[in-house]
Amino acid sequence: MPTRARRTQRRNQVLSRERILDTAIGLLDSGGEGALTVRAMTDRLATGSGAIYYHVGNRDELLDAATESVITAALSTRSAGARATPEDEIRAVALALFDAIAEHHWLATRLTLQIIRNPVGPVTVGIFERLGRQVGALGVPRPRWFDAASTLVHYILGAISQNARVEGDTSGIDPDADREEFFDQTSRAWRDLDAESYPFMHAIVGQIREHDDREQFLTGIAVVLDGLARLR
Amino acid sequence: MPTRARRTQRRNQVLSRERILDTAIGLLDSGGEGALTVRAMTDRLATGSGAIYYHVGNRDELLDAATESVITAALSTRSAGARATPEDEIRAVALALFDAIAEHHWLATRLTLQIIRNPVGPVTVGIFERLGRQVGALGVPRPRWFDAASTLVHYILGAISQNARVEGDTSGIDPDADREEFFDQTSRAWRDLDAESYPFMHAIVGQIREHDDREQFLTGIAVVLDGLARLR
DNA sequence: ACCTGAACACCGTTCAAGT
């Protein structure tokens, strides 16, 4: 009875890489990078620290694996159908990443880090391949495909990193109220700046309160796409 | 003799905020964020840990102050003369930030963090004001100035963050050789990817070795400027 | 093979005490 034997043999394996990754992501979501401690992990998983190291190597690899897990899931949204324009496909990927970071603020720092340090991994390659395929259809000549894809990736990463709220802001019950107050405070502070030294800040002080992050992101994408279409 | 009295009184103040900031930046430059420990600071400054806390509050504030110091210096390069185009001025600011991050890799993470957390501070305001002033001359209508400046900032921050090499790479004697080898490894790894699943990566595998980070950055800026000029 | 948990080296931060 090999089935029964195997079952018995594995009865004590309560831990799995997946379970570890899930609790790590849970910890990160609730309290940012600072909340991901080995001791918090052992508490939630009811094990010793050695058990975790048996499965994941170290904290940094755990963070990378969590990043990979979230990003891979975000990118796995089905590609738009064949009829969709390249612009639609780019927007779909960009918004998927935008939403992933909105849900997991710790991703902002970690995503940038991983693309820098591991250009060969599925995160970097996945994002580049998915976006890059479209630039040809956009009218970009072949020898400039790398420049074009890089520009797109750089803009998207910069924008979504900037839209992630500060880590550890577990406080607010109503996140939207926090957001309103945050922008109110910011625009008040900008208004208090010296008008002669900061004419531009004064000119836009009303716009920060009215703007919508997501719409502004799409405007930025449109600007870049427009520029790319004219890249010769 | 008030002068003499003051001098005597201060003879024991060997520490100053400026000296602390300088050694912190030195530590960060040589070994990344991980190298900035209070103990390393007390060693270099030959003091106790309390002395540092007397001047700077805590480690996070020290990191923010170091960021502010470097960015303020980078932005203080004189504005281009009155004859310069808005495009020239934007390029000058963008390259100043690019160079600052090239020299201080730890800035990538910290700059993004500070802009998110402290939109009222001199770093955020300095960058926005300096870049934002130009968008009007670029042809962007007033109600869209905030969108335009944000797009510019997001692209620049994304691009320079992505160009910062990994922290703690103090190893190489010749940084250019490291760079070459890094791109060689990357392009080899990309070539090894499945050609059917990753047609785009295969298409650009030669371009990564030939490209120049700085030129690619300027191309990206040109793309965004081009798009902004058509923003209505 | 998988897990336990004590032990280690190293953190950031505080604070009574000195000058």
Add this chain to the structure above:
DNA sequence: ACCTGAACACCGTTCAAGT
């Protein structure tokens, strides 16, 4: 006012020992 340095709580990581 400015600085010292021991003490504290808390890290990530290792490893002999168990099953």
